[in-house]
Amino acid sequence: MKVALLTLGDPATMTGGYLYHRRVADRAAANDARLDFVSVPTWPWPLPVAAGPRxxxxxAQLHPDAVLLDSIAAAYVGPWLPKKGLPPIIGMLHQPPGGIDHEGLRRYTQQILDRRAYRFASKLLIASDDLADTLRAAGLPADLLTVVAPGRDPADNPVAPEGDLRQGRKAAVLSVGNWVERKGLLDLLEAVAALPPDAVTLHLVGDPDVDPDYGARVRVRMKEPDLHGRVVAHGLKTPAEVVGFYRAADVFALASVREPYGTVYGEAMSAGLPVVGWDAGNLPHLARHGVEGLAVPPGDVRELTTALRSLAYDEPRRRQMAAAAKIRSESFPNWDDTARVLFTEIRAVVEETRT
Structure with a gap:
């Protein structure tokens, strides 16, 4: 079975959605399938819409059995559908219509175009239960939605970071995510700054240059005296290196306000880390407050500080949550499971179309 995945830009981009696609593509052959990437150019909005017909x-020239339409590319082909000669279209949604990183007119327009594209989809594969709930509430047909969650296993052969991540403090806190505003890095820095100096060393893994303006604000905050020597920025790392960080840390924290799935939460739990974040998005679907982690009211930096303090100074509680997180993660799919479900769903649509 040949599947063409229509996405945006470079498929090697290091974000959750792109990693999802590459990991299922790596497992296509094991599922008697082939997945080819076709990319929308990364021109400024809304210029990529003009590339839709091409x-x-x-x-159509690739003659795939199905087209898998990435949610970050849907708006760019929405105006040009339906298109004769195309096989069945299956949406792969990592975000709701309109996206999660846009506001105002851009979000409103993209929402209209996304919805238009999904009207021509035979199936909508959704990356999380939380996102599926959001889509049902927004009026997308429930019978078209199937959750295909990402795997919990980020990579084999982990590469350990150098040195002790605690750096003489009570605990090492890891946060994995590119430096964009919705990841809440400034809130996390404020929470760490409010802790006693011996509490935690915070390690940031992710691309600091995705949003230059926001990245500059994070760098300025990190240099202030109350955070001196308490935060280490490691930049972008390979999946194997990220696994090494998971295994070397004590706590995982991500103060993201909008996380449709939060693959890194599942990965951290699989590595045996208690997770800390806002009680929002998909985190409540993954970790129970007080059991596998701590989910605090969104935007409440004081409560975020309290959560980090409790895990830094109460090692028995931290270990108990770590063990619970590891056990809980075993109920999450691995990437072989994810790929099998995804290609099974696509194949069912293809076979139904042919009958």
Missing amino acids: LLRRL
Whole structure:
């Protein structure tokens, strides 16, 4: 079975959605399938919409059995559907219509175009239960939605970071995510700054240059005296290196306000880390407050500080939550499971179309 995945830009981009696609592509052959990437150019909005007809022609020329439409590319082909000669279209949604990183007119317009594209989809595969709930509430047909959650296993052969991540403090806190505003890095820095100096060393793993303005604000805050020597920025790391950080840390924290799945939460739990974040998005679907982690009211930096303090100074509680997180993660799919479900769903649509 040949599947063409229509996405945006470089498939090697290091974010959760792109990693999801590459990991299922790596497992396509094991599922008697092949997945080819077709990319919308990363021109400024809304110029990529003009590339829609050319991309649809290219898809038709590939003669796939199905088209998998990435949610970050849906708006760019929405105006040009339906297109004769295309096989069944299956949406792969990592975000709701309109996206999660846009506001105002951009979000409103993209929402309209996304919804138009999904009207021509035979199936919508959704990356999380939380996102599926959001889509049902927004009026998307419930019978078209199937959750295909990402795997919990980020990579084999982990590469350990150098040195002791605690650096003489009570605990090492790890946060994995690119430096964009919705990841809440400034809130996390404020929470760490409010802790006693011996409490935690915070390690940031992720691309600091995705949003230059926000990245500059994070760098300025890190340099202030109350955080001196308490935060280490490691930049972008390979999946194997990220696993090494998970295994070397004591606590995982991500103060993200909008996380449709939060793959890194599942990965951290699989490595045996208690997780800390806002009681929002998909985190409540993954970790129970007080059992596998601590989920505090969104935007309440004081409560975030309290959560980090409790895990830094109460090692028995931290270990208990770590063990619970590891056990809980065993109920999450691994990437072989994810790929099997995804290609099974696509194959069912293809076979139904042929009958």
